[in-house]
Amino acid sequence: MKIDRRCFLSFVIGGAAGTALSPLPWKLTDDLSIWSQNWPWTPIPPKGETTYVTSTCTLCPGGCGISVRRVEERVVKVEGLKGHPVNDGGVCILGASGIQLLYGPSRVQAPMKKVDGAWRSISWDQAIAEIASTLKELRAKGQPQSVAWISDTDRGTTAELCRRFLTVYGSPNFIRTPSMQDAYEMALYLTQGNRAMAGFDLAQATFVLSFSSGLIEGWGSPPYLFRAKSVMRQKGGRMSQVEARLSKTAAKADQWIPIKPGTEGALALGLIHVMLKEGLYKKDFVETRTGGVEALRKIAGDAYAPEGVSRTTGIEAKAIIDLARAFAGAKKPLAICGRGSGRVPGFVQEYLAVHFLNALVGGINTSGGVIAVPEPDYIEWPEPEMDAVASKGMQQPRVDGAGNGRYAMTRYLLNRLPEALAAGAASPVQVLFVSSSNPAYSLVDSQSTAKAFKRIPLIVSFSSYMDETAAMAHYILPNHAYLERFEDVPAALGFPKPIIGLSKPVVSPLFKTRHTGDVVMQLAKAVGGTIAGAFRWESYEACLKQTLGDKWDALRKNGYWVDAKFAPGAFETKSKKFEFANADIAKLPAYASLKAPGDETSFPLTLMAYDSMRLTAGYIGSPPFLVKVLEDTILKKSDVLVEINPATARDLGLSDGSSAVLSTPKGNASVKVFLFEGIMPGLVSMVRGLGHTAYDRFLAGKGVNTNDLMGSVEDPGTGLEAAWGIRAKLTKA
Amino acid sequence: MEELKANLTSPGPEHGEKEDGAGGPIILFFILGLIGSLLVGWVAFPALLYSQKKQPIDFNHVLHNGLVDNGCESCHFFREDGSYSGVPKLAQCVQCHEEANSENSEEITFVEDYVKKEREVPWRVYSRQPDCVFFSHVAHVKTGKMDCVTCHGPIGETESLKVYEQNRITGYSRDLWGRNIAGLKRNSWDRMKMDDCAECHEQAHLVPGSVQTQKDGCFVCHK
Numbered sequence: 001m002k003i004d005r006r007c008f009l010s011f012v013i014g015g016a017a018g019t020a021l022s023p024l025p026w027k028l029t030d031d032l033s034i035w036s037q038n039w040p041w042t043p044i045p046p047k048g049e050t051t052y053v054t055s056t057c058t059l060c061p062g063g064c065g066i067s068v069r070r071v072e073e074r075v076v077k078v079e080g081l082k083g084h085p086v087n088d089g090g091v092c093i094l095g096a097s098g099i100q101l102l103y104g105p106s107r108v109q110a111p112m113k114k115v116d117g118a119w120r121s122i123s124w125d126q127a128i129a130e131i132a133s134t135l136k137e138l139r140a141k142g143q144p145q146s147v148a149w150i151s152d153t154d155r156g157t158t159a160e161l162c163r164r165f166l167t168v169y170g171s172p173n174f175i176r177t178p179s180m181q182d183a184y185e186m187a188l189y190l191t192q193g194n195r196a197m198a199g200f201d202l203a204q205a206t207f208v209l210s211f212s213s214g215l216i217e218g219w220g221s222p223p224y225l226f227r228a229k230s231v232m233r234q235k236g237g238r239m240s241q242v243e244a245r246l247s248k249t250a251a252k253a254d255q256w257i258p259i260k261p262g263t264e265g266a267l268a269l270g271l272i273h274v275m276l277k278e279g280l281y282k283k284d285f286v287e288t289r290t291g292g293v294e295a296l297r298k299i300a301g302d303a304y305a306p307e308g309v310s311r312t313t314g315i316e317a318k319a320i321i322d323l324a325r326a327f328a329g330a331k332k333p334l335a336i337c338g339r340g341s342g343r344v345p346g347f348v349q350e351y352l353a354v355h356f357l358n359a360l361v362g363g364i365n366t367s368g369g370v371i372a373v374p375e376p377d378y379i380e381w382p383e384p385e386m387d388a389v390a391s392k393g394m395q396q397p398r399v400d401g402a403g404n405g406r407y408a409m410t411r412y413l414l415n416r417l418p419e420a421l422a423a424g425a426a427s428p429v430q431v432l433f434v435s436s437s438n439p440a441y442s443l444v445d446s447q448s449t450a451k452a453f454k455r456i457p458l459i460v461s462f463s464s465y466m467d468e469t470a471a472m473a474h475y476i477l478p479n480h481a482y483l484e485r486f487e488d489v490p491a492a493l494g495f496p497k498p499i500i501g502l503s504k505p506v507v508s509p510l511f512k513t514r515h516t517g518d519v520v521m522q523l524a525k526a527v528g529g530t531i532a533g534a535f536r537w538e539s540y541e542a543c544l545k546q547t548l549g550d551k552w553d554a555l556r557k558n559g560y561w562v563d564a565k566f567a568p569g570a571f572e573t574k575s576k577k578f579e580f581a582n583a584d585i586a587k588l589p590a591y592a593s594l595k596a597p598g599d600e601t602s603f604p605l606t607l608m609a610y611d612s613m614r615l616t617a618g619y620i621g622s623p624p625f626l627v628k629v630l631e632d633t634i635l636k637k638s639d640v641l642v643e644i645n646p647a648t649a650r651d652l653g654l655s656d657g658s659s660a661v662l663s664t665p666k667g668n669a670s671v672k673v674f675l676f677e678g679i680m681p682g683l684v685s686m687v688r689g690l691g692h693t694a695y696d697r698f699l700a701g702k703g704v705n706t707n708d709l710m711g712s713v714e715d716p717g718t719g720l721e722a723a724w725g726i727r728a729k730l731t732k733a
Numbered sequence: 734m735e736e737l738k739a740n741l742t743s744p745g746p747e748h749g750e751k752e753d754g755a756g757g758p759i760i761l762f763f764i765l766g767l768i769g770s771l772l773v774g775w776v777a778f779p780a781l782l783y784s785q786k787k788q789p790i791d792f793n794h795v796l797h798n799g800l801v802d803n804g805c806e807s808c809h810f811f812r813e814d815g816s817y818s819g820v821p822k823l824a825q826c827v828q829c830h831e832e833a834n835s836e837n838s839e840e841i842t843f844v845e846d847y848v849k850k851e852r853e854v855p856w857r858v859y860s861r862q863p864d865c866v867f868f869s870h871v872a873h874v875k876t877g878k879m880d881c882v883t884c885h886g887p888i889g890e891t892e893s894l895k896v897y898e899q900n901r902i903t904g905y906s907r908d909l910w911g912r913n914i915a916g917l918k919r920n921s922w923d924r925m926k927m928d929d930c931a932e933c934h935e936q937a938h939l940v941p942g943s944v945q946t947q948k949d950g951c952f953v954c955h956k
Contacts, residue, residue: 007762014766021767022774023914027782030910031902038863040904047819049812 048072054081054559056489056501057095058482059620061153061181062086062221063492063499064095065559068483068506075099075483075506080223085499085562086492090223093626094616100623101481102507106465106696108478109511119476124514124522127475131431132526134458135169138430139527144170144393146430150414152177152437152619155490157544160379161520161535162435168384168534169527170393173429175400176412177437177618178721180219180342181493186409186718187351188372190585191359193573196372199496200336202228204368207330208239209323211264211337211354215239215249217611218341220494238330240323242267245610245643245685246678247340257323258680260314261608262724263593264337265350268357270309271324272300275360280328285362289571292581296356299581299591312593314680332368333361340611343618343688344444345720349591359578365568372568373498376490379547384534399428407719409584415443415712415721418452427455435462435479435516438619440469441692444723445666446707462516467621468694478513480505485515486541488548488555498563500548502555515540588717597711598665598727605648607664607684607728609706615689622689624698633674634687640703641674643685644730649675652730659733662686662704664726666711669704670733684728779914783898783907789854790847791839794889805881805889817870820856823847857897859908860885860925867956883933886922930954 019025053068057078065084069077078098080091113122113130122130138146149166153159154176163174176182184198202208202215202225213219215229229252233239241253244261259267275281276297286293302308306317313320327333335357337350355370363369386394397404399420400413407413417439421427432453443449446468453459453472461473464481479485482503489501514522517540524535537543545552551561573579596606614630616622633641642662644654654660656675661668662684671686679685690703713723801807808821826848833844847854862868873879881889898907910916911924918924921933934949943953 003758003762007758010759011762011766014763014768015770016766017763018767018770019774022771022778023916024774024778027778027910027914027916028902031782031900034863034903034905037865038903044864048822049818050814050816 045076046071046074053504053506055483055506056487056503056559057091057098058487058489058503059094059098059101059616060218060222060618061179061491061493062092062224063489063495063501064091064221064223065501066091066095066098070506073507075102081559084560085497086221086495086560087223088227090227092222092226093613093629094620094623095223097623097625098483100625101465101620102483102510104623104696106467106621106694106699107481107511108464108466108470108476109513111478111512111514112476114474122475124477124512124519127477128519128522128526131458131460131475132523134431135523135527139170139389142389142392143430144389145173145396145399146428147171147433148173148175148399148417148429148431149433149435150175150177150417150437150439151435154412155376156488157379157547158435158487158515158517158520158540160381161517161540161543162433164381164384164534165520165524165531167394168386168390168524168531170386170390172394172396172403173399174412175402175414175417177439177442178345178412178414180338180345182345182410182412182720183348183351183715183718184338185411186348186720187355189409190348190352190582191355191573191579192364192372192571193579194372194374194569194571196374197491198494199371199373200225200228200334200494201366201368201371201496202334203231205232205332205334205363206235206237206368207327207333208232208237209327209333209335209357210239210241210243210249210253211268211335211350212241212243212259212261212339213249213336213342214247214340214611215336216252217247217249217613219249219336219338220342221492222613224492224495238326240326244608244680244683246676247610248613250678257315257319260312260680261606261683262596263313265347265353265591266304266309266312266593267315267320268335268337268350268353269300269304269591270306270313270320271327272296272353272356272360273304273309274306274321274324275328275357276300278325278328280325281360282362285364286360289364290359290578290580291573291575292579295581300353327357328361330361332363334358334363334369336370339724340609340688341617343442343611344723345715346724347594347715347722348718348720349588349715352585352588353591356580359580364578371496373491373496373566374569376498376500378490378500378549378551381547385530387530390530401719410718410720413719414439415714416719418443418445418449421452421455422448427457429456431458431460432456433460433462434469434473436619438463438467438469438621440472441467441694441705442618442707444707444710444721445712446705447666448712462519463619464513465621466694466696467619468692471694477516477519478511479516479519480509480513483507484509484513486544488544497566500551500555500561502548502559504556504559517543594713594715594722594724596725596727597713597723600727603664603727603729605644605682605684605728605730606725607642607662607686607706607709608725609688609710610685611688615687617689621692621695621699624696627698627702633676635690635703636672638702639670639672640686640690642671642730643674643676643679645679645681645683646675646677647681648683648730649673653732654730661731661733662709663729663731664709664711666709666726669709671704671730673730683725684730775914782901784901786857786897786899788857788894788897790843792894793839793892795892798889809881811871811875815871815875820858823851823853826854857899857906859888859895859897859906861906862909862925863903863905865955867954883921884925886920927954 048071051070057064057066064087065081067079067081080087080089082089110121111127112119239253240255241250242257243250250256306320310317335354337354400416402410402413440450459473460475461470462479463470464479483506487503521535525532654673662671688706691705692699715722833841909925
């Protein structure tokens with residue numbers, strides 16, 4: 001028998017027939033399809049019992065209630081808490097992406113120490129002992145005031161523990177990061193005499209006049225304001241947005257009034273001028289409950305007649321008069337300010353002017369108006385015993401200049417810290433603690449900030465994430481992530497009632513992190529003496545429970561406590577009235593629109609930063625999900641797009657999508673151009689929140705940090721950061 | 734060249750004889766190929782496709798069934814929200830097995846290796862469907878009043894857990910396709926493929942897949 005090619009073919013044909021008659025091909029097809037539909041490397045949420053934990057989101061000061069869905073021990077979704085007074089089931093995109101901040105790659109997993117420029121893990125005990133030993137040395141040298149603490153908030157138990165630590169240690173240098181809260185609080189303090197937070201009863205208003213406030217772009221508590229704005233509009237309310245750029249808020253408003261940037265205060269004074277001249281104000285309120293309206297007539301005198309204001313703002317005189325009449329004629333008008341998401345405090349004169357508008361129409365502490373929400377007062381700890389070093393240290397002037405001289409009324413001036421650090425032979429701050437804030441990124445003129453911070457011999461970061469400030473620190477003592485820890489949330493930004501939220505652990509800490517509150521107490525024990533004596537709690541949780549007292553049970557159960565019967569208190573000025581003028585207001589220099597810094601000939605354009613709900617620009621870096629959903633008019637691959645008017649582009653020879661170099665007196669950056677009809681000629685607008693060098697690969701190296709290109713502008717009256725833009729130049733790359 | 738010409742002009746009788754002569758081996762090879770591939774497809778392939786894995790603990794369903802009041806649901810219960818607990822967690826077992834209750838080596842292993850170390854037992858689930866399948870127990874058992882046996886067979890009457898056969902390609906259990914490699918079945922619980930779901934839904938004239946829409950559709954079961 002000869003075996004040839006035909007035999008082989010025959011064998012193959014027989015094999016094929018046999019295979020077809022066997023289950024092999026059908027079963028293989030089925031298995032391969034199951035395999036390809038369920039790639040084994042695709043993460044699958046675990047199966048198991050589903051539970052919900054009620055908590056409060058602490059990713060921004062919005063104070064929203066959240067309901068966190070867990071399967072067994074794994075968090076799978078963050079939803080808004082239904083029935084919560086602030087957000088009633090709503091959640092913003094950052095809140096919904098919060099899981100990535102728990103499980104994401106930029107977490108700092110254990111205490112770290114920088115040795116020869118590289119991070120090394122260190123035990124908690126050793127880290128605390130080493131830092132405490134430096135603190136003891138400084139005290140021995142009689143320099144307790146050279147310790148400073150930067151925190152995103154000055155309210156709530158954790159912030160109060162940090163401040164208490166500094167106080168008993170002997171340093172007045174507790175500094176809150178800047179935001180529009182500073183300017184609003186100042187405006188309320190100057191006119192109403194009380195240290196209070198501004199709340200906005202937007203849902204009940206019938207006409208909202210917004211001076212560049214991004215009501216749907218992160219201003220105040222986003223889900224609260226999203227909903228309040230919708231309710232207001234559904235009830236027939238109207239909204240006018242005064243803004244240099246067609247922001248998303250402007251696009252959603254009934255009327256968009258483009259204005260030359262930085263002149264919003266002049267427009268507010270122009271409106272006051274028209275209202276006073278035409279008698280368009282609530283006479284009973286102004287006559288009985290306010291004082292100094294005559295002085296206001298002088299402030300908003302002829303200099304603010306419509307024609308002059310028209311020249312300053314670029315808005316037609318008739319439009320100014322119409323706007324004043326529409327505002328004053330509405331049943332419940334409300335004027336608000338604070339640019340974009342309110343990240344930069346701004347010019348206090350502008351806030352005052354806008355606040356005066358509300359007072360003229362009687363919209364103070366009333367339905368549909370601005371409500372002075374008292375600062376929370378539930379933290380009632382016994383006064384700590386201070387030793388001589390502490391008492392002496394506390395009498396030293398603050399390093400940022402707040403509370404002294406020109407800035408006597410201002411409480412915190414973090415924007416002035418870099419300058420103070422740079423002056424003198426040695427840095428006036430020897431130890432800097434940074435909790436829940438990222439000043440090296442988020443302060444205007446961040447490059448100078450980072451440079452000044454390099455002069456500080458010891459920076460201790462409490463960050464849960466490897467952010468820019470943590471990256472330049474000497475120690476990182478990582479806090480639990482926000483879904484792993486207890487925290488009281490003493491207010492909801494812009495919400496018109498006192499509310500306390502409780503953030504509680506949804507899962508046990510994943511890593512070797514510790515609550516900053518606990519670490520502060522441990523540091524105090526390690527330093528010893530009266531400092532240790534000021535902290536008599538066993539743990540942060542015990543401290544929180546004791547502090548909240550009879551509210552604790554309600555907070556554990558519902559996640560929040562709200563003062564439903566709240567009625568705003570009386571004015572606490574000397575006259576017990578709302579004051580348009582008084583000695584403190586008189587000390588402020590007269591209003592003059594602040595110019596963007598820089599030389600107009602070398603830098604013919606003006607750069608402004610804008611905010612997007614899809615990016616965060618503060619301490620919390622945008623999680624990967626946010627970067628993923630960014631529009632391609634903001635970010636293309638790693639390039640940020642800047643908005644310019646097509647007319648500006650024609651003059652510069654730029655076209656849509658072309659590469660360009662953006663220069664300001666502070667630096668240069670490579671950008672791409674996006675032609676946008678919604679921005680005035682002569683302006684360049686760039687999103688805030690990109691250009692990170694730290695965090696993870698999903699965020700770092702994308703776009704440009706606007707703060708790197710911006711220059712600080714000081715409000716002459718208060719010292720607060722008032723930068724709204726900077727002169728710039730755009731050249732073809 | 735001459736030879737070539739001859740070949741071209743007359744095929745010659747030799748060629749035909751050769752073909753006839755090779756007929757036998759050709760058929761033989763065909764049969765060899767056929768039988769070989771049938772053996773591969775029916776015997777070797779199933780043997781190679783599945784890996785045999787023992788359960789971590791040999792669980793006795795009969796024994797436990799005799800000790801509980803509520804049948805299968807005593808351990809495989811529905812949660813308050815209607816979701817199905819599936820295979821019990823350690824927390825349930827510990828209610829009776831904080832300490833070993835017998836000399837049984839399996840129980841002692843269970844207590845020593847899992848209860849005392851607070852480790853969950855990595856049970857292998859015979860009926861675990863691929864992740865692309867959505868199945869609601871409560872809709873079938875509570876609303877549809879089906880019993881467990883219809884789909885899972887008389888597992889409650891076994892004294893020992895059978896070997897878990899894992900499909901090397903998909904990673905899922907052999908019991909989904911069924912023991913029979915041809916996919917034939919005698920009992921309703923022999924297979925758990927989509928056709929088996931459809932068969933029951935058609936035959937019994939039950940409510941369509943979706944209670945909400947009263948319709949069948951891909952997304953009722955494949956979310």
